[in-house]
Amino acid sequence: MNEGAGAQIRSQPAHKVDIARIQHELDGLWKDLHRDLGEGQAVTRACMSNLIIYCDNDAQSADIEQALPAIVQVHPARVILLTGQGGTAGSGIDVFVSGHYCALGSGWQVCAEQIRIVADDPSNRRLPSVTRAQLVGDLPTTLWWASREPPPFAGKVFYKLADMSDQIIYDSIGWTNPSKGMQAMSRWVTAERNEYIIYNLAWRRLKPWRRLLSQVLDPVVQPGALEQVSRITIEHGPHALAIAFLLLGWLASRLGWKPTDGTVSPGKETLWHFDVNGRQVPVTVKRLGTGEPAPHRLHWRWRDKAGEHQVMFAVLGDERLGIIEECSDVPVRVVPAPELDRSELVSAQLAHRARDKLFEQALVVVDAMTSVLNA
Amino acid sequence: MNDSASQNPLVAGLAEDQVAQPCTLVIFGGGGDLSRRKLLPAVYNQALDGALPANFAVLGVALETMDDASYREFAREGVERFSRHPLDPRHWPDFERMLHYQQGSFDDPETYRRLKQRLEEIEPAFGIPGNRVFYLAIPPRLIETCVENLNAAGLVQPTGGDHPFSRIIVEKPIGHDLDSARQVNNILGANFDESQIYRIDHYLGKETVQNILVMRFGNSIFEPLWNAKHIDHVQITVAEEEGVGTRAGYYDRAGALRDMVQNHILQLLTLIAMEPPWAMKADVIRDHRQDVLNCLRPITPESIGSCVVRAQYGPGFHNGEDVPGYRREPGVAQDSTTETYVALKVFIDNWRWAGVPIYIRTGKRLPKRVSEIAVHFKSIPPILFNADADHPLEPNVLALSIQPNEGLSLRIATKLPGPKVRIYPVKMDFRYGSTFGDQSPEAYERLLLDVMAGDATLFMRRDAVETSWVFIENILNAWERSRSRWLPEYSAGTWGPLEADRLIETERRRWRLL
Numbered sequence: 001m002n003e004g005a006g007a008q009i010r011s012q013p014a015h016k017v018d019i020a021r022i023q024h025e026l027d028g029l030w031k032d033l034h035r036d037l038g039e040g041q042a043v044t045r046a047c048m049s050n051l052i053i054y055c056d057n058d059a060q061s062a063d064i065e066q067a068l069p070a071i072v073q074v075h076p077a078r079v080i081l082l083t084g085q086g087g088t089a090g091s092g093i094d095v096f097v098s099g100h101y102c103a104l105g106s107g108w109q110v111c112a113e114q115i116r117i118v119a120d121d122p123s124n125r126r127l128p129s130v131t132r133a134q135l136v137g138d139l140p141t142t143l144w145w146a147s148r149e150p151p152p153f154a155g156k157v158f159y160k161l162a163d164m165s166d167q168i169i170y171d172s173i174g175w176t177n178p179s180k181g182m183q184a185m186s187r188w189v190t191a192e193r194n195e196y197i198i199y200n201l202a203w204r205r206l207k208p209w210r211r212l213l214s215q216v217l218d219p220v221v222q223p224g225a226l227e228q229v230s231r232i233t234i235e236h237g238p239h240a241l242a243i244a245f246l247l248l249g250w251l252a253s254r255l256g257w258k259p260t261d262g263t264v265s266p267g268k269e270t271l272w273h274f275d276v277n278g279r280q281v282p283v284t285v286k287r288l289g290t291g292e293p294a295p296h297r298l299h300w301r302w303r304d305k306a307g308e309h310q311v312m313f314a315v316l317g318d319e320r321l322g323i324i325e326e327c328s329d330v331p332v333r334v335v336p337a338p339e340l341d342r343s344e345l346v347s348a349q350l351a352h353r354a355r356d357k358l359f360e361q362a363l364v365v366v367d368a369m370t371s372v373l374n375a
Numbered sequence: 376m377n378d379s380a381s382q383n384p385l386v387a388g389l390a391e392d393q394v395a396q397p398c399t400l401v402i403f404g405g406g407g408d409l410s411r412r413k414l415l416p417a418v419y420n421q422a423l424d425g426a427l428p429a430n431f432a433v434l435g436v437a438l439e440t441m442d443d444a445s446y447r448e449f450a451r452e453g454v455e456r457f458s459r460h461p462l463d464p465r466h467w468p469d470f471e472r473m474l475h476y477q478q479g480s481f482d483d484p485e486t487y488r489r490l491k492q493r494l495e496e497i498e499p500a501f502g503i504p505g506n507r508v509f510y511l512a513i514p515p516r517l518i519e520t521c522v523e524n525l526n527a528a529g530l531v532q533p534t535g536g537d538h539p540f541s542r543i544i545v546e547k548p549i550g551h552d553l554d555s556a557r558q559v560n561n562i563l564g565a566n567f568d569e570s571q572i573y574r575i576d577h578y579l580g581k582e583t584v585q586n587i588l589v590m591r592f593g594n595s596i597f598e599p600l601w602n603a604k605h606i607d608h609v610q611i612t613v614a615e616e617e618g619v620g621t622r623a624g625y626y627d628r629a630g631a632l633r634d635m636v637q638n639h640i641l642q643l644l645t646l647i648a649m650e651p652p653w654a655m656k657a658d659v660i661r662d663h664r665q666d667v668l669n670c671l672r673p674i675t676p677e678s679i680g681s682c683v684v685r686a687q688y689g690p691g692f693h694n695g696e697d698v699p700g701y702r703r704e705p706g707v708a709q710d711s712t713t714e715t716y717v718a719l720k721v722f723i724d725n726w727r728w729a730g731v732p733i734y735i736r737t738g739k740r741l742p743k744r745v746s747e748i749a750v751h752f753k754s755i756p757p758i759l760f761n762a763d764a765d766h767p768l769e770p771n772v773l774a775l776s777i778q779p780n781e782g783l784s785l786r787i788a789t790k791l792p793g794p795k796v797r798i799y800p801v802k803m804d805f806r807y808g809s810t811f812g813d814q815s816p817e818a819y820e821r822l823l824l825d826v827m828a829g830d831a832t833l834f835m836r837r838d839a840v841e842t843s844w845v846f847i848e849n850i851l852n853a854w855e856r857s858r859s860r861w862l863p864e865y866s867a868g869t870w871g872p873l874e875a876d877r878l879i880e881t882e883r884r885r886w887r888l889l
Contacts, residue, residue: 208425218383255385323502
């Protein structure tokens with residue numbers, strides 16, 4: 001067995017099996033583990049969910065597989081890892097099974113039975129039926145759409161996998177056309193929100209920003225900052241336009257702003273105007289040439305009788321966010337902003353069983369924002 | 376001011392994670408053991424988890440001679456030794472900037488004048504709008520002087536309106552009997568509104584304890600069985616393996632009944648026994664818990680012999696080593712009659728619990744540190760699989776483990792594989808640590824955040840404290856009247872005296888082997 005993420009988890013190497021014998025082979029993993037451990041060592045199983053993961057190709061699948069031990073250590077699950085356009089040995093579909101185990105007291109606990117199913121392009125339409133047969137009954141099912149393709153553009157395979165799921169997790173970071181993808185996704189989420197819990201990992205990445213903005217701009221802390229806002233600028237790294245959209249969508253939805261027009265300067269910035277209590281407030285979303293795919297700085301300006309004020313929220317590195325108040329005696333404050341990796345984001349989201357209405361409301365505004373662009 | 380969500384639309388949706396409001400945490404006794412082991416590590420963990428308000432500062436107040444720099448070193452040492460998250464050198468410099476210290480005597484008004492001055496310096500520098508949480512990590516005898524001086528110095532804001540908030544956290548014990556508890560509450564009440572007072576019992580911050588309500592009212596299978604018709608009895612165990620240690624001064628005056636039963640155990644009992652609340656609001660939950668306390672059958676001088684056993688540990692073993700008896704512990708009087716163990720049989724006289732005994736045991740120098748609530752369901756009728764009177768089936772038991780491993784287990788009967796019908800009890804086990812993987816926050820982390828967010832659900836209200844004392848005082852008075860100098864003794868490292876076994880075994884029940 002190989003040591004996986006952390007010292008506590010071990011993984012058995014995957015071995016190829018016949019589709020008809022998947023369950024039999026999984027049972028065999030249990031027996032092997034019992035035998036290897038010897039008398040007096042208990043093996044138990046924890047399983048909180050079925051986790052279906054869809055990848056486009058083998059490289060993506062291998063990348064996800066690296067992240068799995070850390071996910072199932074936090075959220076034990078039956079994992080069905082699908083590759084839609086993979087390399088197979090001629091059969092069209094290849095299946096591999098393996099297991100992940102955690103040390104538990106005097107024995108071991110199975111925290112994931114993993115079934116990796118690789119289909120070549122012509123055979124990927126068969127993936128949903130193979131998947132359906134491997135789900136553990138009576139457990140919530142999550143589809144993690146790891147493909148680079150926004151779900152609504154993916155066609156039948158996505159819809160069939162979504163049909164057997166309660167929750168759909170996707171990640172808009174890295175989409176090739178984020179404006180189009182966000183618009184399509186916003187509309188699809190609005191249409192399907194009663195059917196599934198739908199979640200964008202980018203939204204969870206925004207949590208430290210949302211928390212910080214809500215605290216620092218609180219009317220008690222900064223009177224007038226929300227109501228008298230006069231200009232906002234968001235600067236983000238490459239491939240993070242979608243996350244900047246979401247941040248802005250959240251602010252606008254919470255504060256009741258309406259987008260009136262927007263102009264795109266491709267690859268540089270997008271300028272919106274929002275109607276804020278009858279005033280036009282410009283909001284600029286700027287793309288930086290380098291850096292992490294995340295928001296880097298947010299400048300918030302507001303004007304009251306005393307003049308213009310500005311607070312800047314900035315990533316300082318080392319998982320820290322800074323709050324810099326210009327023209328104020330308050331010194332720079334620095335707060336931890338844990339940057340969760342993909343495993344942590346997914347494992348945290350798997351436990352959530354309720355729709356996030358704020359996210360849905362933010363997406364509605366994002367849809368409106370993309371609709372007025374260069375209209 | 377207290378209802379941040381109504382003024383700040385950005386707060387919405389963050390409520391699930393507690394919206395701690397900007398404030399200064401003032402720790403009286405900031406240089407003490409509780410601060411070093413629990414409070415400062417809790418604040419540090421909250422900071423690393425991103426749960427603290429951005430505008431936040433800590434001001435420790437204590438007699439020890441320290442300045443900001445040495446207080447930060449003191450905090451660092453506490454975090455290094457006791458924190459859930461290891462100290463992260465990337466974040467420590469930012470965190471320690473929030474920590475401040477002021478030396479002073481709690482009975483000196485000058486301390487409070489300087490405290491006010493210091494707060495007025497710190498708050499603008501951290502963008503804090505005057506909100507303050509005062510944590511009294513001090514001996515109970517200092518509460519009065521501390522609270523009155525706080526008020527006299529103008530450090531307590533009224534509730535309502537646009538005032539910044541002032542909240543006060545008071546550690547147990549609240550008094551050592553009913554009169555002294557009322558006295559403490561009167562002093563608190565004269566200087567703070569009840570809505571500003573948070574009487575902390577860290578047991579209520581534990582995950583399993585909070586899970587009691589979810590388990591009972593979030594599942595459909597338990598609540599229909601949760602009554603006298605289906606439950607035979609309940610056992611609550613809070614066992615400590617340590618002896619009195621360095622707490623002899625306090626403990627020898629308190630004893631197990633005051634130290635554990637009056638607060639932790641009666642609070643656990645209220646959660647197990649309460650009726651379904653109609654909303655998850657602080658006062659709704661606390662009203663329902665209070666109803667349970669109101670229904671506790673008083674223990675009288677006549678019933679005490681059959682309902683209460685007290686005992687003291689004698690010499691014995693701990694981890695294979697000889698350990699002295701209680702009266703040989705440093706700081707303990709050689710003729711002490713303080714109980715280090717108590718077992719009780721209590722009844723809740725309401726419709727749901729009529730006639731169901733609740734057995735409680737707690738003590739020091741027991742074989743292991745374990746806290747558990749076990750609900751024993753009634754046996755099935757003596758027919759079919761339970762027809763053999765010599766080998767009755769073991770009844771179902773639902774056990775909620777509070778420490779050291781938080782979780783729950785259910786004992787059920789199953790058929791052993793094979794041609795014959797042979798029945799074996801198996802335990803279905805759920806543990807927080809192994810199922811959810813993540814480390815649970817410490818109880819103090821959760822409770823401190825609750826105070827910053829203004830949520831008093833997990834804190835004791837005045838009426839709960841005083842009703843608990845009424846119940847306990849009946850027992851104390853009966854002991855007092857008995858004037859007996861004799862206490863049963865149990866060997867250190869055992870599960871208590873024979874008398875405690877008899878308390879439960881006379882009714883054909885047994886203590887659980889934990």
